[in-house]
Amino acid sequence: MEFTEEQLQRYSRHIILPEVGGKGQKKLLNARVFIVGAGGLGCPVGYYLTAAGIGTIAIIDNDNVELSNLQRQIAHSVNTLGMPKVESAKRTFEALNPDVKIVAIKEKITKDNILDLIKDYDIVVDGSDNFPTRYLVNDACVMLGKPLISGAILRFEGQVTTIIPKEGHCYRCLFEEPPPPGLVPSCQEAGVLGILPGVIGALQATEVIKLILGKGDILKNELLIYNALKTSFRKVRVKRNPDCPVCGHFPRIKELIDYTEGYCAIR
Amino acid sequence: MEPDKKINIKGLVCPYTFVKAKLAIEDMEIGQVLEILLDYEEASRSIPKSMEDHGHKVLKVEKINDTDWIIQVRKEKD
Numbered sequence: 001m002e003f004t005e006e007q008l009q010r011y012s013r014h015i016i017l018p019e020v021g022g023k024g025q026k027k028l029l030n031a032r033v034f035i036v037g038a039g040g041l042g043c044p045v046g047y048y049l050t051a052a053g054i055g056t057i058a059i060i061d062n063d064n065v066e067l068s069n070l071q072r073q074i075a076h077s078v079n080t081l082g083m084p085k086v087e088s089a090k091r092t093f094e095a096l097n098p099d100v101k102i103v104a105i106k107e108k109i110t111k112d113n114i115l116d117l118i119k120d121y122d123i124v125v126d127g128s129d130n131f132p133t134r135y136l137v138n139d140a141c142v143m144l145g146k147p148l149i150s151g152a153i154l155r156f157e158g159q160v161t162t163i164i165p166k167e168g169h170c171y172r173c174l175f176e177e178p179p180p181p182g183l184v185p186s187c188q189e190a191g192v193l194g195i196l197p198g199v200i201g202a203l204q205a206t207e208v209i210k211l212i213l214g215k216g217d218i219l220k221n222e223l224l225i226y227n228a229l230k231t232s233f234r235k236v237r238v239k240r241n242p243d244c245p246v247c248g249h250f251p252r253i254k255e256l257i258d259y260t261e262g263y264c265a266i267r
Numbered sequence: 268m269e270p271d272k273k274i275n276i277k278g279l280v281c282p283y284t285f286v287k288a289k290l291a292i293e294d295m296e297i298g299q300v301l302e303i304l305l306d307y308e309e310a311s312r313s314i315p316k317s318m319e320d321h322g323h324k325v326l327k328v329e330k331i332n333d334t335d336w337i338i339q340v341r342k343e344k345d
Contacts, residue, residue, distance in 0.1 A: 003290070008286055008287075008290075009283070012282050012283065012286045015289060015290065016285060016289065016317075018320075018321050018322075021289065021293055022289065022290040022294075023293055
């Protein structure tokens with residue numbers, strides 16, 4: 001594949017970098033990334049990956065754009081209120097970079113469709129806002145051996161971790177089971193600073209790009225915690241748990257689980 | 268020295284001068300020599316510097332007439 005003149009201009013600042021170059025940019029253009037959620041995290045992740053020229057980006061979300069989203073979900077606008085979030089995001093991303101194929105999926109992700117949805121993608125990014133989805137995505141990625149970049153945000157604090165199944169830890173090595181419903185407040189109950197998903201989403205997108213390029217260090221066996229009030233980044237070492245219920249030596253979880261009981265219909 | 272590949276990037280300005288030169292050298296084998304013909308003065312200084320930053324060996328920078336330069340670079344690493 002040869003670059004077009006437009007691509008040379010668009011990606012010139014990447015091509016100049018020794019760690020990227022023409023070869024790296026071609027890897028990005030051939031990569032396929034699946035994003036769970038078109039909300040606070042999914043918007044910046046998709047936006048920057050689109051700008052970077054990731055070849056195919058799928059994004060799944062079952063919600064429509066609401067005014068209360070616009071404080072942080074930067075791919076949406078007053079012009080797309082009421083529209084499915086994935087359609088709104090697709091418009092924004094396509095306007096930024098027509099090189100990128102955006103696959104918009106307006107569905108709820110469940111144990112019945114997730115394996116089929118993600119199987120043809122290289123990397124999965126979790127930008128979901130609830131524990132049932134977080135655990136479902138983790139388990140599915142472990143079962144399929146897909147790298148997963150997991151992000152989470154609440155109030156002024158966010159976290160990122162990169163899960164490389166069988167090589168490093170998984171989400172259940174960190175937290176074996178989801179917390180009981182109601183224990184951890186959702187963003188709707190607790191609030192979130194609007195920029196926070198921007199920081200965390202940009203970090204997730206960075207992890208994706210480094211994985212594709214095969215350059216730099218990733219957050220394997222590490223959890224990065226950002227505190228916006230303190231302006232602090234903290235890295236916590238995470239060990240792979242040999243007794244992990246899903247990625248351990250003798251996994252007890254062999255089928256996907258939809259944790260639904262007691263969890264509110266989170267939007 | 269007879270180069271293995273020649274490119275003509277006359278008319279281009281920074282950073283596209285280096286973008287073109289870098290893409291050309293990426294596709295070559297280690298030890299091969301790239302010759303670049305250019306007419307943008309700043310690039311006659313920046314391309315040799317950038318090529319060395321990337322670990323390649325600059326063999327020659329020569330002004331061949333009123334407007335043009337020739338640069339030869341040997342690829343030293345992938």
